[in-house]
Amino acid sequence: MNISAVTEFVLLGFPSLYNIRMLCFLVVLVMYGLSILGNGFILTIVMIDQKLQKPMYGFLCNLAFLEICYISIIIPKLLETFINTRTTICYLCCMTQIFFIFSFAVIQLLLLTIMAFDRYIAICKPLRYTVIMTKNVCIRLAIGCWLVGFLYNFFEAVLVWSLPFCGNNVLDHYFCDIGPVLSLSCADTQFLEFMCMLSAISIVVITLSLIVVSYVYIISTILRIPSASGRKKAFSTCTSHLTVVSILYGAIAFMYIRPNVHSSFHFSKAVAFLNTVLAPMLNPFIYTIRNEEVKQAFWRAVHKTGEPLKKKIFLGRKSAK
Template sequence: MKEINSSTVTEFILLGIPFLHDLHRVFFVVGLFMYLTTIMGNGFILVIVAIEPRLQTPMYIFLSNLAFLEICYTTAVVPKLLQTLIKTRTTICFLCCMIQGFFHFILGTTELFILTAMAFDRYLAICKPLQYPMIMTTHVCIQMSLATWYSSFIIIFFQSLVVWRLPFCGSNIVDHFYCDIGPVLSLACADTRLIESLGLLSSVLIIIMTLILTVVSYIFIITTILRIPSSAGRKKAFSTCTSHLIVVSILYGANIFMYVRPNVHSSSRLTRVVAILNTVLTPMLNPFIYTIRNSEVKEAIRSVIHKKRLLKEGF
């Protein structure tokens, strides 16, 4: 490995979570369980939406996009995190590090766009119920879903190109459990202030603007719900929005703390704890948050079970 200042870095060393080292094996078991739960929970959403016609509506198309994204998002980061918990020296090749960082940010950006699209969908469904079927058709929903992926790719790709072209010729120790932008930029043998400024600007625009759009949508939604005369109607309307608001609160809180600040180089204990919340905990909770109180999903599950029973009895 080349670590001297005159050489070019060909691989990085991930420090992982050096504090609480005695508990690393426990964290590994818990992390592996959470990762497998994330894959199975989000995979369940994909399967149930695909096989149950009543769930093939715009709301669940967006939710399927979110579930697929969460599977990819955790897979980009968590396996390497688990490796840092059981190995004292975890390396990652230069290209692998760049690719990991690229996917981390493109998937994270797409998630914010999808959550904003879901908020707009709920706004139309609750505030414009008569126009909703004409506006939010399946075709429009698919186009919006694809637009979230296209726009994220364009935004992150060109910023990533700048980072990929930076010279790395000094230390190769990344003070994190994945190739986050701050710890990686701190290792570059070049002035990164312009890149940091552009990154901060894009973070503010993406995170804050999507948050504003989501909050405005929910202000209209809550105002409309409060006008519903029956308590049962208000309860039903709120139940379709509560889960989305929980996810939005957790995700935006973590992203604002990590990226909407001038000094992204800092990798304190709190930063890593918030990163774990963002990359491990939230993707695992999403399937439960969106399905455990969802009567439509419960009905779809009962329908699938009933169909299976009928097929067995038929044979």
Template structure:
């Protein structure tokens, strides 16, 4: 049973930019709406367009759904801290936010890794690709990312849940992140911090290594394609994924892959804001703005909609 005497926590937010909070609230709300609409658009267009129901877009739909969940776990409370001088969150809500934030984040990294494996098979093993990456395999891989992330994060968060918080209840962050929670515990947090570091190494470092190896093989295969047009076409299918991976892993390694998680700074808090607001907003644009297949699918969907409206009009 939890020994904590704290019933709620106070979220500090971003106090070092207090004079700009109203401006940041408007910008943050706009970015959050765009993130929801953009990722929601990916879910809808893949669902209604049969030509996009391929492994790559099935995984992309998973990523879009995760982005919606991930940003919704944190951003509404972040926006509240920008317009209220005292933002509280109940103990159980704080623990739930901590759990879901890391679960969705971990699943997102695993999905990105599966997407790199999908690109590896498509480019390096094109003849075997249709036989290996079937629809059933896609769903199994997608479910596996959820299961693995849930298992890894559950045991880490269980230790945080059972920590006694009997001193201050002021969380020096805009959400219930691991580092500020450790600093509030009135017990030795060495085991919890060690497990947190191991979880970060397991999910962040191993998935990054797997993705890196996949892309070394992909680039090696692309460079052996004789025609420049063929190389450009092959590499264009990976560009969006590479950009997203670079942005996400860069921020995560700066925030979580370090020995002392309690050593927070303004820099890491800014990175957390970018990771929870900016990246989910940019991802739909990165994956769709130069994607010919998506543009064709949108035109087809609009055309079908117009045909249905015309048929209803003339009935």
């Protein structure tokens, strides 16, 4: 049974930015809005355009929805730290936030791994792509990512929930990250720190290894394509995925895959900001700005929306005459 005397935690946020807190609030609010709009755009354009009903875009929709959920459990509290002198989060909310943050992180890693496998099949086995990546297979893979993500850290979550918190409740962070929370417990957390680090290393190594193997085959296949334009076209379908993978795995390595996870909080907060605020805003642009299929789908949607409007204006003018 949890014997904690702490009923809420105080989030410090970024106290060094106090003098420019309103500017920070506006910047983060704009970035949050752009993240919602960008990921919402991906969800909308894929759902309304039949030509984007492909496995790659289905997984991209899952990733976009995940990003919206991820930032929506973190950024509102970050915004509150800029406008309130004392920002608190209830104990139950804090523990729930830890569980969902780590679950969403695992789901994202699994989705990126599945997307690498999808590119491997599309480039290395194009004639079998439609046979292997059927709609049912893609749905099962996506559901599997979400289920595994929620189950993967369940044991660590239970251990964190059982920790006693006896006095200090000030978190040197803007959300309930595992390191700062463990540092406040009045129990010995070395074993739990080791378990969390081992859990993070395991999922990162497994997923990254699968991604690397997929791209070794992909690159070797691309290099055998005779025409330069063919090689460029094949590789262009992978560049956005590789960019997102590099950003995410780099951030995770700095934040969690190191001993003593509650050291260097200031550095961790800076890296976490890039991963929780900046990356979700950039990812939709990374996936769409160089994607010709998405661009074409966007203009098709604009054209379909514009045609009825033009017709209505024309009929209005005609009736006025």
